[in-house]
Amino acid sequence: xxxxxxxxxxxxxxxxxxxxxxxxxxxxxxxxxxxxxxxxxxxxxxxxxxxxxxxxxxxxxxxxxxxxxxxxxxxxxxxxxxxxxxxxxxxxxxxxxxxxxxxxxxxxxxxxxxxxxxxxxxxxxxxxxxxxxxxxxxxxxxxxxxxxxx
Numbered sequence: 080x081x082x083x084x085x086x087x088x089x090x091x092x093x094x095x096x097x098x099x100x101x102x103x104x105x106x107x108x109x110x111x112x113x114x115x116x117x118x119x120x121x122x123x124x125x126x127x128x129x130x131x132x133x134x135x136x137x138x139x140x141x142x143x144x145x146x147x148x149x150x151x152x153x154x155x156x157x158x159x160x161x162x163x164x165x166x167x168x169x170x171x172x173x174x175x176x177x178x179x180x181x182x183x184x185x186x187x188x189x190x191x192x193x194x195x196x197x198x199x200x201x202x203x204x205x206x207x208x209x210x211x212x213x214x215x216x217x218x219x220x221x222x223x224x225x226x227x228x229x
Contacts, residue, residue: 084123085179089167089187091117092130093195096163106131129177134170141169148210152203160196164188164204169211181212 091113099106110131114124134141142154145165154162168188172181179187185208192200 084120085126086187086190087117087119088123088127089130090191090194091119091127092134093163093167093191095127095131096134096167097159097195100159100163106135130167130170130175133175134166137170137174138166140174141166144169144173144211145207148214149203149207158196158200161192161200161203164192164196164200165207167191168204168208172208172211172215181215185209185212 095106095109095113098109102109110128114127117124117127119127145157145162146154149157149165165188168184171179171184178184185205188208189201189205192204196204
């Protein structure tokens with residue numbers, strides 16, 4: 080799937096998560112509506128669906144990660160755009176079985192935040208995701224050290 084299709088898939092997934100939260104309704108309703116009106120290919124639509132459903136499936140765990148890496152910004156007080164961009168990106172970085180490279184997921188999230196959020200959204204999202212990426216790198220390094228023969 081071309082990177083442009085993946086970007087459009089991520090934007091659609093973000094829009095569904097945002098809209099679902101704003102209306103306090105199940106994401107499936109908004110997902111079906113958006114996918115039906117989109118011009119995404121079948122594989123891009125599948126990617127969007129997997130992002131939304133995957134994010135919703137592990138939402139409490141994602142929110143714990145956000146709270147840990149942005150303690151000065153309680154989730155309920157955070158901008159809904161920033162919160163949902165972070166949720167989507169953290170799902171992709173930590174929980175998705177078909178992970179995009181961390182750098183790609185962060186760059187895409189920052190671009191979505193800049194496009195839909197406030198002037199500071201891009202920097203905020205980049206900072207939180209940078210902290211998540213650092214934690215992932217430290218975890219991977221420690222796991223590699225534990226598995227290497229001494």
